[in-house]
Structure formats: C-alpha cells, structure tokens
Amino acid sequence: MLYRETFEDEVVHLKNSFSMLEEACKELRSSRLFFKLLEAVLKTGNRMNVGTIRGGAKAFKLDALLKLSDVKGADGKTTLLHFVVQEIIRSEGIRVSDSIMGKINQKNKTKTVEEREENYRRMGHDLVSGLSTELYNVKKTATIDLDVLASSVSNLSDGMEKLQQLVNKTLLTDEKSRNFVHTTKTFLNYAARNLKELHEDEDRVMLQVREITEYFHGNVSKEEPNPLRIFVIVRDFLGMLDHVCKELRSLKVPGSPNPLAPFR
Structure with a gap:
C-alpha cells in the first residue's frame, strides 16, 4: 500500500x-x-601566448x-575574466546597436x-549578465545526484x-484477497507502463549527457x-561571470579597451 501511495510522486519527480x-x-x-x-576566451588566450608553444x-x-580568475593584472585585482567579459560586452553591444531595432531606438x-x-x-552588459538566466537548467542540473536518480x-x-x-503467488489462491489482487493487478499494469517510460527516459537522457560532454571535452573516460x-563547471563559471558583471556595472570603461594591456 505504501508503494502504491508513493509511486505517482516518485515517477513525477524522476x-x-x-x-x-x-x-x-x-x-x-x-x-x-x-x-x-x-x-573570446580562446582568442584572448592565443593573443597572450602568441609566439609560445x-x-x-x-x-x-x-x-x-x-x-580565468587566477590570471591577474599588475593591480592584483583585475583578472583575465574581467577583460574577456569587457570585450564580449562591447562586441555584443555593437551587434545589438547595429540591428534594425537598435538603430531605431538608439539614434x-x-x-x-x-x-x-x-x-x-x-x-552588452544586459545581454552578458543574462546568460545565467538563459542557462537556468544547466545550473539546476549541477545539483542533481545521478546515483540517487538511478x-x-x-x-x-x-x-x-x-x-x-x-499477487501472483502468495495471495493467488486466497479467496479473501480476491478484490485486493484484482485492483493491485490493475495498478501493476499502470506501473509497468510508467517504469518502461522511465527507463527509456533514463537511457535517452544519459546518451544526451554523454554526447554534450564529448562535444565539449572529447572522449569521456568511463x-x-x-x-x-x-x-x-558551467554553473561555477556562471557564478564567476555574475560576480564580474556586477563589478563592471559600476565601472567606466574606455571606448576601445585593450584587454591584454594590464597583463604585459
């Protein structure tokens, strides 16, 4: 009876x-x-390492x-992430401003x-600072324990x-349990369909997780x-990104910043 009572909630959660x-x-x-x-990260890294292996x-x-936050400028505070974000903020701002609506609205x-x-x-800042919202499910997924789901x-x-x-062995010949056996068998048919769907969902999703991991990281170790x-990783990076965006919101940035200048 406890299994039947909690079955629906478990299935919905999974x-x-x-x-x-x-x-x-x-x-x-x-x-x-x-x-x-x-x-932007790749290009910045390549510009910093030009002429090296x-x-x-x-x-x-x-x-x-x-x-990215470990690589700091001469002031000891400004990080490489700050300058990557500044660069992408400006490029995204120009892209939006040059759009048809941007030309109409901004004059x-x-x-x-x-x-x-x-x-x-x-x-550009509004766009970049909204990435955490855009990747909402990525951040939520980072808290999932796959072992618990499995x-x-x-x-x-x-x-x-x-x-x-x-119902098929222990109570099969018990006349007093006839109604219980009948209703339980009906439930078991329902449960079997749901479990079949759950196993299919699990297999499909784990394949997608493996594919997205290999897409970004290459071959995945078993x-x-x-x-x-x-x-x-992405959730932690988004946390760093949000922090940098908050810091940059209050700063006045020169028109054409050189993202590598403080690191020379």
Missing part, C-alpha cells in the same frame, strides 16, 4: 529530473552567447574557464563617441517485482566519477 537534464543539454548546445564567450590553440577544455547618429560607447557597454528507478522496479510476486561534471 520524469521532471530527466526533463531538466534534457533541457540543460539543449541550453548548452544552443546558447549563442555561451559560444561567443568561449570564442601554447599559441594558436584550436580549442580548450571547459575546466580552463574556472582558471546613434545624434550621439557622441563617448555616448555610443556607453550605449554599447550598457546593452537508485530511485531501481527501487521502483524492485518494488513492482515484489508486488507482482505477492571512470569519470561524476557524469554531470560539465554542468558543475
């Missing part, structure tokens, strides 16, 4: 969790702004995003160079097998302790 994982994979795949940030890199693993021809630069900065699906299957044994590690 389906929601798998749906969240699926959405997180889609968000990472489709976020244009996230890819622009990755591109690290120059001319074609790609990098996402783990490197968490190290750039009547603005001074300083006003236009501030306009670019404001619009064991929950397994426990539901085990419980159904025990219930099947109860010994990886946390298959959702990529989402944890």
Whole structure:
C-alpha cells in the first residue's frame, strides 16, 4: 500500500529530473552567447601566448574557464575574466546597436563617441549578465545526484517485482484477497507502463549527457566519477561571470579597451 501511495510522486519527480537534464543539454548546445564567450576566451588566450608553444590553440577544455580568475593584472585585482567579459560586452553591444531595432531606438547618429560607447557597454552588459538566466537548467542540473536518480528507478522496479510476486503467488489462491489482487493487478499494469517510460527516459537522457560532454571535452573516460561534471563547471563559471558583471556595472570603461594591456 505504501508503494502504491508513493509511486505517482516518485515517477513525477524522476520524469521532471530527466526533463531538466534534457533541457540543460539543449541550453548548452544552443546558447549563442555561451559560444561567443568561449570564442573570446580562446582568442584572448592565443593573443597572450602568441609566439609560445601554447599559441594558436584550436580549442580548450571547459575546466580552463574556472582558471580565468587566477590570471591577474599588475593591480592584483583585475583578472583575465574581467577583460574577456569587457570585450564580449562591447562586441555584443555593437551587434545589438547595429540591428534594425537598435538603430531605431538608439539614434546613434545624434550621439557622441563617448555616448555610443556607453550605449554599447550598457546593452552588452544586459545581454552578458543574462546568460545565467538563459542557462537556468544547466545550473539546476549541477545539483542533481545521478546515483540517487538511478537508485530511485531501481527501487521502483524492485518494488513492482515484489508486488507482482505477492499477487501472483502468495495471495493467488486466497479467496479473501480476491478484490485486493484484482485492483493491485490493475495498478501493476499502470506501473509497468510508467517504469518502461522511465527507463527509456533514463537511457535517452544519459546518451544526451554523454554526447554534450564529448562535444565539449572529447572522449569521456568511463571512470569519470561524476557524469554531470560539465554542468558543475558551467554553473561555477556562471557564478564567476555574475560576480564580474556586477563589478563592471559600476565601472567606466574606455571606448576601445585593450584587454591584454594590464597583463604585459
């Protein structure tokens, strides 16, 4: 009776969790702004390492995003992440401002160079600081424990097998239990359909998780302790990004900043 009472809530929770994982994979795949940030990081790193063995890199693993705050300028406070974000803020601001709606709304021809630069900065900042919202499910997914999900699906299957044994063997010849057996068999048919769907959801979503991880990181080791590690990395990076955006909001940035100047 306890199994029947809690079954629906367990199924809904598991389906929601798998749906969240699926959405997180889609968000990472489709976020244009996230890819622009990755591109800016790669270009900045290559410009800093020009002429060295690290120059001319074609790609990098996402783990490197968490190290951007470790590279600091002469003031000991400004990090490489600050300048990557400044660069992407300006480029995104120019892109929006040059759009049809941007031209209509901003009337750039009547603005001074300083006003236009501030306009670019404001619009770009609004876009970049909104990336955390755009990747909402990625951040939520980082808190999921896959072992708990897998064991929950397994426990539901085990419980159904025990219930099947109860009504098909133990109580099969008990006349007093006839009504109970009948209603329980009806429930078991319903439970079997739901469990079949859960197993299909689990297989499909885990394949997508593996594909998105390989998309960003290449071949994935089977010994990886946390298959959702990529989402944890992105969540932590988004936290760093939000912090930098808050700091930059109050700063006046020159019209054409050189993102590498403080590191020379």
